[in-house]
Amino acid sequence: xxxxxxxxxxxxxDPLADNNPITIQVLGICSALAITAELKASIxxxxxxxxxxxxxxxxxxxxxxxxxxxxxxxxxxxxVATLVIIVDLVLKAYAxxxxxxxxVFVGLIITNCIIMGRFEAFALANGPLRSFIDGIGNALxxxxxxxxxxxxxxxxxxxxxxxxxxLGDSIEKTGVYxxxxxNNGFMLLAPMALITVGIIIWIQRSRNEALIEDN
Amino acid sequence: xAKNIESNLYTMLFTTGMVVIVGALLAFLSSSLKDxxxxxKRIEKQQNILYAMGVNENDKNSVIxxxxxxxxxxxxxxxxxxxxxxxxDVVEDDKAYLIDLKKETAAAKIEGYTRRxxxxxxxxxxxxxxIIPVRGKGLWDAIWGxxxxxxQLVVQGVYFDHAGETPGLGSNIxxxxxxxxxxxxxxxxxxxxxxxxxxxxxxxxxxxDKEDFEVDAIAGSTITGDGLAAMLKKDLKMxxxxxxxxxx
Numbered sequence: 001x002x003x004x005x006x007x008x009x010x011x012x013x014d015p016l017a018d019n020n021p022i023t024i025q026v027l028g029i030c031s032a033l034a035i036t037a038e039l040k041a042s043i044x045x046x047x048x049x050x051x052x053x054x055x056x057x058x059x060x061x062x063x064x065x066x067x068x069x070x071x072x073x074x075x076x077x078x079x080v081a082t083l084v085i086i087v088d089l090v091l092k093a094y095a096x097x098x099x100x101x102x103x104v105f106v107g108l109i110i111t112n113c114i115i116m117g118r119f120e121a122f123a124l125a126n127g128p129l130r131s132f133i134d135g136i137g138n139a140l141x142x143x144x145x146x147x148x149x150x151x152x153x154x155x156x157x158x159x160x161x162x163x164x165x166x167l168g169d170s171i172e173k174t175g176v177y178x179x180x181x182x183n184n185g186f187m188l189l190a191p192m193a194l195i196t197v198g199i200i201i202w203i204q205r206s207r208n209e210a211l212i213e214d215n
Numbered sequence: 216x217a218k219n220i221e222s223n224l225y226t227m228l229f230t231t232g233m234v235v236i237v238g239a240l241l242a243f244l245s246s247s248l249k250d251x252x253x254x255x256k257r258i259e260k261q262q263n264i265l266y267a268m269g270v271n272e273n274d275k276n277s278v279i280x281x282x283x284x285x286x287x288x289x290x291x292x293x294x295x296x297x298x299x300x301x302x303x304d305v306v307e308d309d310k311a312y313l314i315d316l317k318k319e320t321a322a323a324k325i326e327g328y329t330r331r332x333x334x335x336x337x338x339x340x341x342x343x344x345x346i347i348p349v350r351g352k353g354l355w356d357a358i359w360g361x362x363x364x365x366x367q368l369v370v371q372g373v374y375f376d377h378a379g380e381t382p383g384l385g386s387n388i389x390x391x392x393x394x395x396x397x398x399x400x401x402x403x404x405x406x407x408x409x410x411x412x413x414x415x416x417x418x419x420x421x422x423x424d425k426e427d428f429e430v431d432a433i434a435g436s437t438i439t440g441d442g443l444a445a446m447l448k449k450d451l452k453m454x455x456x457x458x459x460x461x462x463x
Binding site for chain 2: 034035036037038040041044045065066067068069070071074075078082085086089090092093094096103104105107154157163171185188189
């Protein structure tokens with residue numbers, strides 16, 4: 001890779017595994033629990049966050065030397081909110097249907113702590129290009145977990161993936177339902193999302209020595 | 216000025232500057248896109264009304280409206296009359312679909328104000344449809360929709376939408392598997408108004424019983440479902456005096 005140095009590349013690969021925003025930094029849990037009942041919602045949210053994180057980190061990084069430290073959180077909040085509202089308005093005017101799909105996510109994006117967390121931890125101290133890459137990397141790490149959780153919750157909770165009934169029809173009793181299989185309605189509720197995230201953290205920690213804490 | 220970004224003066228200037236810039240940017244953007252957004256919303260309303268009476272391009276599982284460029288002609292073709300009901304007064308008004316239900320609900324709280332109720336009459340394949348707009352509260356935000364009934368006051372189709380119900384749970388009220396269940400449902404028991412409730416465990420998941428005044432709920436969205444049932448009950452009731460005059 002000519003464009004990205006090894007150090008920059010690490011900014012993308014790290015959040016995917018060893019420094020994942022959800023499982024290691026424990027950021028963005030609220031949205032990971034709220035909207036992962038379906039795979040489609042997970043994907044939409046991931047793409048939206050990818051966009052806002054990349055641009056937001058870039059903007060904050062460009063402004064990092066002029067933001068007064070005392071009010072930096074407020075300044076960050078204004079930047080995210082402005083970005084999200086601009087995107088929302090433009091979509092409403094030029095891609096109305098897409099904006100309908102995204103409308104419920106707007107509030108969730110603004111309050112997503114991954115975004116604020118990365119502004120604080122990275123963009124305020126690093127240059128624009130590296131901040132942009134860091135934003136993309138963390139959004140991808142977030143997306144990865146969201147999609148895994150969404151996949152299992154929709155599969156086990158509704159017996160479908162992206163709306164397609166992959167396990168057969170639960171009412172007509174076809175597919176695996178013919179053998180007495182039942183959907184687990186509990187998977188659709190937020191507590192099971194937390195447990196699913198917990199299982200991912202458990203698997204990740206047990207396989208990676210560096211993450212095991214001494215006690 | 217050797218930039219002292221810690222100073223109070225700088226902080227105040229920065230805040231003021233940021234507010235002015237962001238405010239101006241958003242105000243400019245919002246006012247320049249306003250016309251386009253209003254137009255999109257108008258088209259969407261027409262699409263929703265047509266959808267409820269069965270004018271759509273649905274495939275097996277998904278909701279597909281008549282396309283944007285066809286909607287104006289389809290709307291004038293299928294929607295034969297638009298009425299505004301004010302108390303006992305019924306007048307025709309081809310802008311009735313633009314009546315803002317939210318504003319009407321708010322205005323209805325003022326003493327002496329009689330609420331305007333828009334109603335759309337549509338004709339498709341020689342069946343007369345009456346399409347009733349409804350609006351209520353879900354779990355997080357507003358929910359609304361359109362209910363199409365025939366002259367027996369049996370539901371022939373619905374369209375529901377929401378401002379911010381939980382994705383994957385409450386947001387499913389606008390999915391086919393939920394909306395299609397309403398087809399054929401009754402909300403009147405003889406002359407008695409019953410409404411349609413969204414109920415769990417009614418041992419009728421296939422929704423074969425159309426006269427039980429119930430449809431099957433969505434798992435994990437109890438409050439959205441209850442809100443939807445309350446919305447139907449409240450708003451259909453307002454139209455009842457008029458609807459009874461059309462029942463044959």
